[in-house]
Amino acid sequence: MNLQIRDTPATQTSSxxxxxxxxxxxxxxxxxxxxxWLPARWREHLASFGGGRRLGMQSGPAYPxxxxxxxxxxxxxxxxxRQGSSLAFMQAQHLDPNNVALGILNPLKSGQGxxxxxxxxxxxxxxxEWQVATWxxxxxxxxxxxxVPYENASMAAAEIRHWAGHQDFVQVLFLSRTAEPLGNRRYxxxxxxxxxxxxxxxxHAFGYGGAPITSTGWPSYYIEEMTGHAQSCQAGLSSMIVxxxxxxxxxxxxxxxxxxxxxxxxxxxxxxKAWRTLRAETPHLKQLPxxxxxxxxxxxxxxxxxxxxxxxxxDTIGWMGWDRLLFAxxxxxxxxxxxxxxxxxxxxxxxRRGFFLDNARAVYGVGA
Amino acid sequence: MSRHVLAxxxxxxxxxxxLFTVKGRPIAIFNLEGDFFGMLNRCPHQGGSLCxxxxxxxxxxxxxxxxxxxxxxxxxxxxxxxxxxDIRTGQSYCDPERIRTKAYPVDTASGxxxxxxxxxxxxxxxxxxxxxxxxxx
Amino acid sequence: xNxxxxxxxxxxxxxxxxxxxxPYMPDTWREIIQIRGIDGLNSISYPARSPLTARPxxxxxxxxxxxxxxxxxxxxxxxxGSAIAICNCLYGVQLLFSxxxxxxxxxxxxxxxxxxxxxxxxxxxxxxxVPIQNVELAVDEIERCAQDPRFVQVLLLASGDHxxxxxxxxxxxxxxxxxxxxxxxxxxxxxxNPPTAVGWPSYYTEDYVAQAQAFQSQLTSLFCEGVFNRYPDLKxxxxxxxxxxxxxxxxxxxxxxxGLRMEIPWADRSPADVVRSNVRLSLQPTxxxxxxxxxxxxxEHLQSDELLLFSxxxxxxxxxxxxAIPxxxxxxxxxxxxxxxxxxxxxxxxxxxR
Numbered sequence: 001m002n003l004q005i006r007d008t009p010a011t012q013t014s015s016x017x018x019x020x021x022x023x024x025x026x027x028x029x030x031x032x033x034x035x036x037w038l039p040a041r042w043r044e045h046l047a048s049f050g051g052g053r054r055l056g057m058q059s060g061p062a063y064p065x066x067x068x069x070x071x072x073x074x075x076x077x078x079x080x081x082r083q084g085s086s087l088a089f090m091q092a093q094h095l096d097p098n099n100v101a102l103g104i105l106n107p108l109k110s111g112q113g114x115x116x117x118x119x120x121x122x123x124x125x126x127x128x129e130w131q132v133a134t135w136x137x138x139x140x141x142x143x144x145x146x147x148v149p150y151e152n153a154s155m156a157a158a159e160i161r162h163w164a165g166h167q168d169f170v171q172v173l174f175l176s177r178t179a180e181p182l183g184n185r186r187y188x189x190x191x192x193x194x195x196x197x198x199x200x201x202x203x204h205a206f207g208y209g210g211a212p213i214t215s216t217g218w219p220s221y222y223i224e225e226m227t228g229h230a231q232s233c234q235a236g237l238s239s240m241i242v243x244x245x246x247x248x249x250x251x252x253x254x255x256x257x258x259x260x261x262x263x264x265x266x267x268x269x270x271x272x273k274a275w276r277t278l279r280a281e282t283p284h285l286k287q288l289p290x291x292x293x294x295x296x297x298x299x300x301x302x303x304x305x306x307x308x309x310x311x312x313x314x315d316t317i318g319w320m321g322w323d324r325l326l327f328a329x330x331x332x333x334x335x336x337x338x339x340x341x342x343x344x345x346x347x348x349x350x351x352r353r354g355f356f357l358d359n360a361r362a363v364y365g366v367g368a
Numbered sequence: 369m370s371r372h373v374l375a376x377x378x379x380x381x382x383x384x385x386x387l388f389t390v391k392g393r394p395i396a397i398f399n400l401e402g403d404f405f406g407m408l409n410r411c412p413h414q415g416g417s418l419c420x421x422x423x424x425x426x427x428x429x430x431x432x433x434x435x436x437x438x439x440x441x442x443x444x445x446x447x448x449x450x451x452x453x454d455i456r457t458g459q460s461y462c463d464p465e466r467i468r469t470k471a472y473p474v475d476t477a478s479g480x481x482x483x484x485x486x487x488x489x490x491x492x493x494x495x496x497x498x499x500x501x502x503x504x505x
Numbered sequence: 506x507n508x509x510x511x512x513x514x515x516x517x518x519x520x521x522x523x524x525x526x527x528p529y530m531p532d533t534w535r536e537i538i539q540i541r542g543i544d545g546l547n548s549i550s551y552p553a554r555s556p557l558t559a560r561p562x563x564x565x566x567x568x569x570x571x572x573x574x575x576x577x578x579x580x581x582x583x584x585x586g587s588a589i590a591i592c593n594c595l596y597g598v599q600l601l602f603s604x605x606x607x608x609x610x611x612x613x614x615x616x617x618x619x620x621x622x623x624x625x626x627x628x629x630x631x632x633x634x635v636p637i638q639n640v641e642l643a644v645d646e647i648e649r650c651a652q653d654p655r656f657v658q659v660l661l662l663a664s665g666d667h668x669x670x671x672x673x674x675x676x677x678x679x680x681x682x683x684x685x686x687x688x689x690x691x692x693x694x695x696x697x698n699p700p701t702a703v704g705w706p707s708y709y710t711e712d713y714v715a716q717a718q719a720f721q722s723q724l725t726s727l728f729c730e731g732v733f734n735r736y737p738d739l740k741x742x743x744x745x746x747x748x749x750x751x752x753x754x755x756x757x758x759x760x761x762x763x764g765l766r767m768e769i770p771w772a773d774r775s776p777a778d779v780v781r782s783n784v785r786l787s788l789q790p791t792x793x794x795x796x797x798x799x800x801x802x803x804x805e806h807l808q809s810d811e812l813l814l815f816s817x818x819x820x821x822x823x824x825x826x827x828x829a830i831p832x833x834x835x836x837x838x839x840x841x842x843x844x845x846x847x848x849x850x851x852x853x854x855x856x857x858x859r
Contacts, residue, residue, distance in 0.1 A: 066450055066765050067422075073447035074420035180704040181711070211704045214722035215694060215715060217667040220730065223765040224668070227725045227758050231718035232702035235711075239703070242711050262753035266803075270714050270747055270792035277557050277822055278710045305756040307806070315802045316753065319794065335764065336448050341414040413763075429770035432731030433672070450764035462763035463775060 017353070018101035019339050020360035022300045023204070023257050023328035024090075024142070026105050026135055027069075029081035033134070037126035042119055051123070052115045054179075054210035062208065063222040067334045075332035083332035087138055094331050095141060098339055101357060102366055103142045104170065104328075105131055106204050106257060110147040112175050113207045120149035124159060128169075136168040143366065145173035145202060151209075153186055157193035164197035170364040171200045175207025176229065176259065182236040183243030191249050200253035200298075200363060203236060205229035233259035234267050237297065241271060244284040246292045253363060254297050258330060261299035262307075265319035268293050294321060298363055300328035301355070302337040310345055322351045326360045374501045377404070383441060387419045390505045394419075395492050397501060398455045400442055404501055405455050406492030407444075412460070416448035418489060426452065426461065458489040508839065512847035512854065513590040515691075515744050515787045515816035516581055518622060519569035520596045520614065529616035534609040546597035546610065550693035552709060556822055563820035570820040574625050581819040582628055585829065589847075589854060591657060591689075592618060592631040593744060599637060599662050599695040607636035608646065615650050623655045630854065632660035632689050640673060644680045651684040654856040658687050658742065663719035664694035670726030678736050685852040687740035687785075690723055692716040717792070720746040721754045724776075724784065728758065731771040733783045740850050741784050745818055748786040749793065752806035755780065781809050785850050787816035788830070788842060789823040797833040804838075814850060815843040 028034060035043060055062045067073060069082055075093065077086035084090065095103060107130075111123025124147045131144035146163050148156035163169045172194045180186060182203065194201050206229070212218045213228040215235075233256055246252060268290035275282065275289050285292075299320070307313055317325065329337050339356065347355070361367065372390045374397065380386050385398045387409055394409035396419035409419045425440035443452050443461070452461040495502045520526060523545045527535050551558040559570035563580050571577055582590055596614050601607040611634045618631045633650040635643035650656040659681045661669060669690065681688055693716070694700045701715040702722070720743050727733070727741060758776045766772065793800050807813075817829045830839060848854060 066768070067447075072416075073422055074417050075447075176703070178703055181701060181706055182703070184704075184707065209703060211699050211702065214664075214668060214702050214726075215698060215700050215719045216664040216669070216722055216726075217698050219668045219722070219726055220671060221765075221768050223761050223768050224722075224725050224729050226761050226765070228702065228722060230754070230757055231721050234718050235701035235703045235706075235715055238711050238714050239701075239706060242706075242708050242714075260753075260757050262756055263750060265794065266717075266747070266750040266753060266792060267714075269749060269794055270717055270790075271710075273790060273792050274557075274710050274714050278555065278713070280556065281708055281710055303757075303760060305753065306760050307752065307756045312752065312806050315799075315806070319799065334448055334450060336414075336416075338414045338416075338448075424767075427767050427770045430734075432734055432771045435770060449760075450767075452766065462766055 016099060017356055018099050019327055019356040020102040020104070021098070021100045021329050021331065022104045022255070022326040022360050023302060023330050024103045024105050025084050025108055025331065025333060026131070027082050027084040027109065028130070029085040034123070034126040034130055037129040038122060042122045045119060051111075051119065053113055053208050054115060055208045063225045066222060070334055071332045072334055072336055087135060090331070091139065094329070095139070098329070100141055102360055102364070104364070105135055105142055105144045106173055106202065107131065107145070107147055108204070108206065112147055112150060112173070113209070114149075117149060117152040117155060121152065121155040121159065124149050128159070128163060132168050143170040143364065144168050145171050146199070147173045148190060150174050150187060150190060151179055153189040156190045160190070160193040160197055160199070164199070169199070170366065171202045171255065174201060174203045176203050176205045176233050176236050177207040177209045177211070177213070178236065179209040181239030183239030183241070183245055185243070188245065188248065191245055191252055195249040195252045198251070200255050202255040202257050203233065203259070204257040205233060205259050229258070230260045230263050234263055237293075238267065238271060241289045241292050242282060242285070244282070246296045247284055247286060252296060255326065255363065256297065256299045257328070258300060258302060260303060260305060261301065261320065261325065262305040262313070262316045264293065264299065265316060298324050298326055298359070300326045301342065302328040302330040303335045304337050304342050314345060314347070322354055323359055325355050326363065327356045369504045372503050372505055374503060377496060377499045377501060380404070380501070385419055385423070390503060393505060395503065397494070398444070400455060404494050404496055406494045406503060407453070407455065407458060408490040408492060410490070411446040411448065411451060412487065412489055413446065413449060413451055416446045418444055418446055418453065421445045421447040423455070424452070453489040458491040460487040460489065463487055507586040508843045510588045511586065511815055511843040513581070513585060513587040513817050513819070514742070514814040514847050515593055515789065516577070516590045516819045517571055517595055517821065518577060518592050518618070519572040520594065520617060521569060521572040526610070526613040526617055529613035530609055534606070546600055548595065548597035548600060548693060549696070549709070550712070551595060551821075555709060557713065559820045560822035574622060577622070578626065581817060582626070584827065585817060587628065589628055589630055591851070592622060592629055593660055593689060593691050594618060594631070594634055595691065595693060596634070598634055599665065601638065604636060604639035604642060607638045608642040611636045611646050615646070615656070619653060619655070630655050630657045632656070632658040633686070634660050635677070637661060637665060637677070640676050644676050647677065647680040647684065647686070651686060654853055656686070657851050657853045658689040660689050660691060662693045662695055663690055663716055663723060663746070664698065664700055666695070666697050668726035669723050670728070670730030670732050672730065675732070675735065678732060678739055682736045682739045687742050687850055689742045689744050690720065690746070692719075692745040694719070716745070717747045717750050721750065724754065724780070725758055728772065728776050728779055729769050731769065733779055734771045739783060742814065742850060743784065743786045744816070745790065745821070746786055747790055747792045748813060749791070749803050751780070751786065751812075752803065777808065781811065784812070785814050785846065786812055787814050787818070789816045789818040791831050793831055800831060800833060810838055810841050811846055811849070813842045814847045
């Protein structure tokens with residue numbers, strides 16, 4: 001079959017604007033790609049015991065995905081390997097035609113959440129080395145995330161300190177389904193290290209902390225799991241706010257990645273209302289929860305909600321603040337948002353520039 | 369409009385598909401058991417390249433827990449968000465009730481109202497003459 | 506407030522104490538409870554003296570709030586002038602793990618409500634508390650209480666052992682549908698699972714806020730499992746759930762439904778359509794934006810004036826004074842919320858009391 005790179009439609013001028021893509025998922029071509037940075041002891045461990053996670057399957061997700069690798073079927077590189085594993089193909093299919101001026105790498109199969117804490121730390125470190133060697137050193141548009149073994153805070157903090165100051169790393173990455181809510185003090189040393197390194201903390205949907213994806217047990221279907229990331233991310237964010245990490249670390253920035261964003265205003269209103277009534281419980285909080293949200297939290301845009309009428313989204317973004325959103329495609333995943341079509345709304349040039357690029361540059365401190 | 373001869377029918381065996389560009393428009397041609405159907409290769413949702421999706425049957429159900437499988441090989445799923453489109457008609461199955469309540473024209477030559485909107489993949493009428501596939505674009 | 510015919514769809518009488526239930530239990534259970542030193546089923550969903558559990562002016566010096574008919578009449582029914590109020594008793598029957606003990610408690614709670622409240626004030630109605638730990642026993646209790654027309658709803662909690670859409674629970678929905686009883690899902694958890702989707706929170710504030718997410722998960726489950734395909738006439742009411750989160754949740758669920766329809770092929774109507782026909786939400790708490798114009802916008806996002814059901818959530822502290830209805834709503838909408846929508850939802854409300 002002819003593989004054709006889609007022509008940029010001439011009428012969609014927005015897709016010619018330089019954009020930031022704040023959620024790209026690079027993949028290894030094969031597991032051994034990490035070998036240069038993974039000690040033999042762990043290579044052997046993985047070969048025999050595997051990478052045990054807090055779920056029952058030796059490999060693959062708890063809920064079967066809708067498509068193989070949860071990725072676009074048209075994103076297999078021509079030279080072989082899974083979607084997202086070829087820089088050249090990523091450039092040809094996505095970075096170049098979509099004019100990605102800033103691409104943030106969020107590796108997902110990264111060692112995060114592995115049950116064995118030392119294994120988790122070792123694989124995370126190898127993935128960080130791999131990001132530099134394979135991706136960011138080869139294409140200056142790409143920036144990396146420090147993936148950390150977040151269930152072991154001291155090891156995670158050490159990994160952050162190792163990379164702090166390296167110009168290719170622009171954030172610290174968590175997955176959202178942590179063993180305990182993200183605001184829990186067990187994670188504070190990680191926030192401390194991130195704040196010290198002046199790096200934002202990104203929380204990307206997924207992971208397997210062991211708890212069901214709902215507060216009421218395990219649902220039956222993949223669609224429920226996908227929808228459910230909004231609930232688990234709301235819980236994680238609530239925890240961060242209510243436990244007071246933004247009082248403890250006043251410079252900390254948090255980016256919610258691939259969680260959706262339209263839930264944010266109502267969550268802020270609910271947190272505020274509850275806090276007004278219950279504030280005796282949280283004397284450490286000096287501001288409204290929504291104020292912390294407004295100051296410290298950003299959201300990537302994918303998967304962009306699609307209300308009908310679409311204009312309702314303007315209300316939502318207005319409530320959140322046009323400076324809060326960071327465009328993302330989630331390339332190469334199946335629920336990809338195409339920059340040419342993702343925001344079919346009448347907005348100002350300033351809003352468009354901020355949404356597609358400038359907000360990201362500001363948050364990541366990556367210059368124009 | 370002009371006629372374009374795309375390919376001999378033997379280029380697209382039954383069960384397969386092929387992508388052509390005609391006057392800058394990408395057109396996917398499918399062969400369903402010897403019948404040819406054309407579709408603009410752009411998902412009406414966000415423009416995904418339909419031709420690169422997987423072809424499936426249609427799973428229907430009138431009762432939770434029951435699954436009826438039909439139309440094997442006649443549905444294309446957009447490789448991005450997985451929306452299902454009937455290769456023969458372009459109808460999408462992502463919002464079944466909306467589709468049920470709309471009437472689709474059978475005779476495209478009669479000038480009957482074409483249903484516009486985001487849930488129909490644009491079909492491209494074809495002719496087959498002397499074992500060649502022809503479109504008017 | 507005084508809107509003639511207003512129906513308060515969510516008030517919370519308290520069981521004064523374990524002793525109050527003993528007369529409604531058979532000998533076996535009465536003795537077991539006494540000799541085993543059981544404390545009483547007081548859920549952490551509403552810590553006894555937390556500010557939210559009882560508004561200061563509804564909080565007695567001693568004893569529980571809303572624990573006597575006199576309190577309920579004086580503080581809630583009379584001042585708000587409700588024609589009818591629906592009692593949702595949150596005594597923690599669902600917390601138990603023993604199925605039979607739960608059934609005994611559920612029966613006792615329902616018996617107590619009938620005798621102490623429903624018999625003594627014709628404005629009161631109640632939801633049937635069920636031992637969801639065992640679906641057959643839950644159905645038995647529904648069948649028993651459904652004979653009494655003053656029971657108008659089946660009460661479940663927002664967080665339990667499994668998402669409520671799962672087929673194991675469908676006999677409950679079948680029984681409810683048979684008797685024209687809506688399913689009332691009320692904020693709270695049985696705490697058999699962590700109360701958030703990411704584990705156990707440190708603060709009650711987090712727990713309470715997380716209730717909204719529990720409802721979102723339950724709505725997803727009911728939709729995806731096809732409960733309303735099987736029981737098209739069943740109504741589900743989300744109680745003390747908040748409702749300003751609903752539009753965003755429906756946008757997300759709809760988007761995934763479009764691409765993943767094949768996984769749940771019976772789901773042939775959009776989530777918004779299903780909610781419009783089968784789901785309602787009580788008014789309090791209204792987690793409102795800071796300004797009236799934004800509240801109007803979020804109401805517009807609902808795209809239906811039939812979804813909200815008036816409630817005070819008495820004695821929980823959700824508003825001050827008489828401000829049970831947010832400012833700025835049109836009189837027509839207020840009428841729908843206070844009278845029309847509840848009447849349309851609770852088919853049994855107008856039946857004569859025996």
